[in-house]
Amino acid sequence: MTTPAHMKTKALNRIKLDTWLKENPPGTRIGDGHSFAFLDETTKREIRRKTLKAVAIPGYQVPFGSRELPIARGWGTGGIQLTLSLIGPDDILKVIDQGCDDSVNAVNIKKFVEQVTGVAMTNETARATLIQTRHRIPEQKMTDKQILVLQVPTPEPLRFVEASEEVTRRMHGDADYSSMWLYLYEDIVKYNEITIGSRYPVLVNNRHIMDPSPIPRWDVPMLNMADTLFLFGAGREKRIYAIPPHTDVRPLEFEDYGFRREVFPEGCSLCGSTNCFLDEIVEESSGKRVYTCSDTYHCKRQRNANKGEE
Amino acid sequence: MSAPVLSLKDLNKTYGPGCSQCSSLTGPEAERNVCPACNSVVACADISFSLHRGEVLGIVGESGSGKSTLLRAIHFDTEPSSGTMSLRFKNRNNNEENNGLLAGVNGHKGLQGLDVGTNVFLLSSYAKRQLRNHFMGIVYQNPMLGLRMHFSSSGNVAERLLMDGWNNVGRMRERTRTLFKRTEVDISRMDEPPSSFSGGMQQRVQIARALSNEPSLLLLDEVTTGLDVSVQARVLDLLRSLTRELNLATIVVSHDLGVIRLLTSRTLVMKNGRIVESGLTNQILEDPQHPYTQLLVSSKL
Ligand SMILES: Nc1ncnc2c1ncn2[C@@H]1O[C@H](COP(=O)(O)OP(=O)(O)OP(=O)(O)O)[C@@H](O)[C@H]1O
Ligand SMILES: [Mg+2]
Ligand SMILES: [Zn+2]
Numbered sequence: 001m002t003t004p005a006h007m008k009t010k011a012l013n014r015i016k017l018d019t020w021l022k023e024n025p026p027g028t029r030i031g032d033g034h035s036f037a038f039l040d041e042t043t044k045r046e047i048r049r050k051t052l053k054a055v056a057i058p059g060y061q062v063p064f065g066s067r068e069l070p071i072a073r074g075w076g077t078g079g080i081q082l083t084l085s086l087i088g089p090d091d092i093l094k095v096i097d098q099g100c101d102d103s104v105n106a107v108n109i110k111k112f113v114e115q116v117t118g119v120a121m122t123n124e125t126a127r128a129t130l131i132q133t134r135h136r137i138p139e140q141k142m143t144d145k146q147i148l149v150l151q152v153p154t155p156e157p158l159r160f161v162e163a164s165e166e167v168t169r170r171m172h173g174d175a176d177y178s179s180m181w182l183y184l185y186e187d188i189v190k191y192n193e194i195t196i197g198s199r200y201p202v203l204v205n206n207r208h209i210m211d212p213s214p215i216p217r218w219d220v221p222m223l224n225m226a227d228t229l230f231l232f233g234a235g236r237e238k239r240i241y242a243i244p245p246h247t248d249v250r251p252l253e254f255e256d257y258g259f260r261r262e263v264f265p266e267g268c269s270l271c272g273s274t275n276c277f278l279d280e281i282v283e284e285s286s287g288k289r290v291y292t293c294s295d296t297y298h299c300k301r302q303r304n305a306n307k308g309e310e
Numbered sequence: 311m312s313a314p315v316l317s318l319k320d321l322n323k324t325y326g327p328g329c330s331q332c333s334s335l336t337g338p339e340a341e342r343n344v345c346p347a348c349n350s351v352v353a354c355a356d357i358s359f360s361l362h363r364g365e366v367l368g369i370v371g372e373s374g375s376g377k378s379t380l381l382r383a384i385h386f387d388t389e390p391s392s393g394t395m396s397l398r399f400k401n402r403n404n405n406e407e408n409n410g411l412l413a414g415v416n417g418h419k420g421l422q423g424l425d426v427g428t429n430v431f432l433l434s435s436y437a438k439r440q441l442r443n444h445f446m447g448i449v450y451q452n453p454m455l456g457l458r459m460h461f462s463s464s465g466n467v468a469e470r471l472l473m474d475g476w477n478n479v480g481r482m483r484e485r486t487r488t489l490f491k492r493t494e495v496d497i498s499r500m501d502e503p504p505s506s507f508s509g510g511m512q513q514r515v516q517i518a519r520a521l522s523n524e525p526s527l528l529l530l531d532e533v534t535t536g537l538d539v540s541v542q543a544r545v546l547d548l549l550r551s552l553t554r555e556l557n558l559a560t561i562v563v564s565h566d567l568g569v570i571r572l573l574t575s576r577t578l579v580m581k582n583g584r585i586v587e588s589g590l591t592n593q594i595l596e597d598p599q600h601p602y603t604q605l606l607v608s609s610k611l
Binding site for chain 1: 411413414415419435436439458461462464465468469470472473477478479480482501
């Protein structure tokens with residue numbers, strides 16, 4: 001007889017994924033008293049309930065009882081718990097880390113979810129039913145049949161201006177956001193522009209100011225009036241929040257100091273794309289700046305399309 | 311005469327559990343504000359008065375008599391134990407300033423109209439915040455209470471405009487410059503933090519901040535206490551001309567009868583949380599009725 005996976009969680013705390021996989025051979029990871037998707041049904045139900053609440057109050061941070069996973073906190077455990085509570089046998093999962101499908105972190109998460117669910121994995125944005133991501137939104141427009149789960153390190157947007165959790169909660173309750181606005185004003189006084197790069201604060205549904213997670217400014221407009229459900233999970237801080245489809249999401253800005261996306265001096269050096277978010281790489285040998293797509297799948301798709309044209 | 315800008319009725323503020331004897335065992339006759347039966351502090355009791363546009367009301371009394379508590383209750387800084395307050399404010403068309411990024415609560419956004427006689431103490435905290443921001447300006451004795459010392463001085467003024475939905479930085483800075491010019495804050499230093507300013511200058515920044523939204527009610531709590539005499543005189547001078555020029559309803563709290571004489575037309579004298587005398591300032595200073603006021607006037611003048 002083996003102990004159900006969820007009862008081992010305490011012992012599993014902080015054990016690296018590989019060790020866990022070694023200790024739990026494939027046959028024991030799903031079925032026979034083991035939960036599908038690692039978490040037990042009660043836990044998953046609780047997370048789904050909290051998710052529903054988050055959907056009902058767009059941009060509002062709902063506390064949840066974050067569980068231990070065989071993946072260290074700070075490595076997307078909030079997002080993974082959302083993914084595990086939502087995923088069904090017929091889902092197709094894509095996992096990206098800063099736009100990249102093949103980073104160690106993305107591969108680890110995929111490996112783990114695959115082992116505890118058996119669901120299919122994909123790199124194709126359009127094919128995935130569920131996408132878990134860290135710090136990027138896919139370039140390809142997502143549909144109402146898809147859900148995007150974003151990993152969140154710091155869910156509280158007002159942490160910029162207020163250290164106390166008690167106070168920030170009251171501020172959200174009263175929609176008392178003038179200190180956030182003042183922060184932007186002071187930025188302009190000092191630097192003549194709003195210097196926030198990633199984690200650009202947004203007003204959701206004319207009610208809550210929300211941290212969109214450390215996505216670049218480029219991605220922020222994609223949150224507005226989208227067809228897709230966006231879910232945000234912070235494992236360490238135990239918060240879930242959501243942007244339901246067709247929700248008004250606007251970056252904070254002034255009439256004379258508007259929100260701006262990043263601009264790039266040239267296109268992707270691999271695929272030539274100009275209308276997407278690019279990573280800057282400084283070539284060591286020459287010191288030359290080179291730009292490539294941050295969304296690796298988008299780049300590949302673009303290159304294939306280029307080939308077709310030739 | 312038009313309806314008062316503010317009317318306060320039976321305001322009570324007790325710190326502590328309170329008991330049935332609090333009222334009879336405290337007050338000017340008992341010469342205490344701590345109830346011997348339950349140890350609660352009766353900071354304010356049965357305070358009623360109203361205030362009209364253009365009127366400057368003084369509140370004078372010894373330390374601990376409840377002056378600041380009264381002001382803090384009016385400003386929604388502290389919740390009264392009981393009482394009603396109704397306000398009459400000019401409805402402003404603030405659509406022009408409203409950038410649509412002002413967050414609302416329960417579908418309400420910004421300042422809502424009030425029915426005549428609404429007890430504003432019972433409004434939601436969001437509504438109170440909006441009302442306070444539109445309707446009131448306050449200047450505290452301690453600038454640390456009224457200012458963010460390490461933000462820019464212009465930001466301290468802009469903050470209240472931001473609360474009101476202003477969304478144009480250039481226009482906010484223009485408004486700040488106008489206010490600073492009027493309150494005599496050096497405009498070339500408008501982006502320096504108040505912490506780098508002298509005490510008198512900090513009070514001027516506070517005054518500019520308090521006036522930023524063209525309030526109907528200005529609350530001043532010992533604003534010149536602690537300043538050098540010469541600085542004091544200049545700040546008082548400024549306040550005197552401002553209250554005349556802007557035709558505001560103003561409450562001046564001070565234990566300095568000189569300040570009361572200079573600024574106010576009507577005065578309430580408080581002791582142990584109660585009003586012991588009220589009337590025209592000149593009359594009170596020349597012919598005080600209550601023994602406590604007589605003592606106060608004779609020792610001070
Ligand atoms: N938070 C509090 N908890 C308990 N007692 C308080 C509190 N705040 C004020 N008090 C008490 O309420 C009474 C009135 O205080 P208040 O500050 O209103 O007096 P004041 O007239 O403004 O005095 P001062 O001239 O010294 O400023 C005092 O006895 C004070 O100790
Ligand atoms: Mg006081
Ligand atoms: Zn590319």
